[in-house]
Amino acid sequence: MNIVLNGDPQLLSGPMSISELISFMELTGKRIAVEINLDIIPASEHNNHMLKEADQIEVVAAIGGG
Amino acid sequence: MPSAISEKNTDILRIAGVEFNSRLLVGTGKYKDFEETDLATKASGAEIVTVAIRRSNIGQNPGEPNLLDILSPDKYTILPNTAGCYTADEAVRTCRLARELLGGAKLVKLEVLGDKKTLYPDITDTLIAAETLVKDGFDVMVYTSDDPLIAKRLEEIGCVAVMPLAAPIGSGLGIQNAYNIRTIVENASVPILVDAGVGTASDAAIAMELGCDGVLMNTAIAAAQNPILMASAMKKAVEAGREAYLAGRMPKKQYASASSPIDGMFL
Numbered sequence: 211m212n213i214v215l216n217g218d219p220q221l222l223s224g225p226m227s228i229s230e231l232i233s234f235m236e237l238t239g240k241r242i243a244v245e246i247n248l249d250i251i252p253a254s255e256h257n258n259h260m261l262k263e264a265d266q267i268e269v270v271a272a273i274g275g276g
Numbered sequence: 277m278p279s280a281i282s283e284k285n286t287d288i289l290r291i292a293g294v295e296f297n298s299r300l301l302v303g304t305g306k307y308k309d310f311e312e313t314d315l316a317t318k319a320s321g322a323e324i325v326t327v328a329i330r331r332s333n334i335g336q337n338p339g340e341p342n343l344l345d346i347l348s349p350d351k352y353t354i355l356p357n358t359a360g361c362y363t364a365d366e367a368v369r370t371c372r373l374a375r376e377l378l379g380g381a382k383l384v385k386l387e388v389l390g391d392k393k394t395l396y397p398d399i400t401d402t403l404i405a406a407e408t409l410v411k412d413g414f415d416v417m418v419y420t421s422d423d424p425l426i427a428k429r430l431e432e433i434g435c436v437a438v439m440p441l442a443a444p445i446g447s448g449l450g451i452q453n454a455y456n457i458r459t460i461v462e463n464a465s466v467p468i469l470v471d472a473g474v475g476t477a478s479d480a481a482i483a484m485e486l487g488c489d490g491v492l493m494n495t496a497i498a499a500a501q502n503p504i505l506m507a508s509a510m511k512k513a514v515e516a517g518r519e520a521y522l523a524g525r526m527p528k529k530q531y532a533s534a535s536s537p538i539d540g541m542f543l
Contacts, residue, residue, distance in 0.1 A: 275328025
């Protein structure tokens with residue numbers, strides 16, 4: 211399955227939930243937000259929400275800024 | 277109003293119903309590392325700190341602390357910004373992601389930029405984004421130009437604070453149009469904070485002497501030779517400027533007025 215993660219194409223070997231993607235990104239437990247195809251997916255839905263072919267996924271965090 | 281600095285602070289800044297003792301808000305960009313960010317933020321005494329929202333990429337410093345581990349939302353009010361957004365849609369999208377990231381926190385700093393050279397605010401898109409965000413339940417602190425009519429319009433839209441620039445972002449040029457800032461303050465019934473353009477402590481003091489409710493800065497501290505010392509200087513400047521404003525300055529006069537009495541002269 212092909213997805214676009216933070217602007218880069220990624221090939222996933224099988225079904226994956228958002229929580230599993232976050233774990234793959236080594237971001238489990240971090241303060242992040244996830245948007246798929248411009249819709250925000252609340253943290254409460256990350257375990258159950260499965261990624262789909264061609265999903266455009268953004269995973270964002272807070273960084274230093276003014 | 278405080279009658280002396282030693283008494284308990286009763287001069288509270290209220291933004292969206294929340295009370296703050298510090299009138300200095302600081303950004304968290306441009307520091308050399310998290311330790312410097314942490315120490316400078318502490319030295320500033322700021323209670324509200326701005327952050328940016330950016331992609332968190334694979335393998336990007338795994339295991340390293342996250343900014344919000346250093347500046348905990350339990351200790352600071354986190355003010356996510358929309359820096360880098362050039363359209364209303366981008367800014368609204370960023371604010372919605374920030375709200376999700378911060379567990380539903382509604383306070384945001386809206387800035388919609390016009391061009392990369394000046395980072396001057398795009399006012400038409402700022403107005404559009406402000407209306408959308410206010411309707412969506414956000415508490416919007418908005419970065420804008422020093423135009424008094426636009427500042428009033430943003431207040432009427434429902435922004436909880438209006439933040440005119442002193443000078444371009446990161447320029448350190450200080451307050452370029454003191455008369456406009458004063459007019460904005462006089463017209464306002466929401467807090468007015470100078471955001472952007474402060475270069476050194478006297479600039480912050482001038483903003484506060486003009487009657488601003490606070491000052492937001494980043495580069496003036498982070499790009500100082502000693503950011504932690506400058507953070508302390510800015511804390512004092514904001515407090516000094518505020519007290520001078522509340523105290524009411526003496527009138528300016530063209531000629532001298534002796535401070536020592538004429539009576540009792542023995543010459």
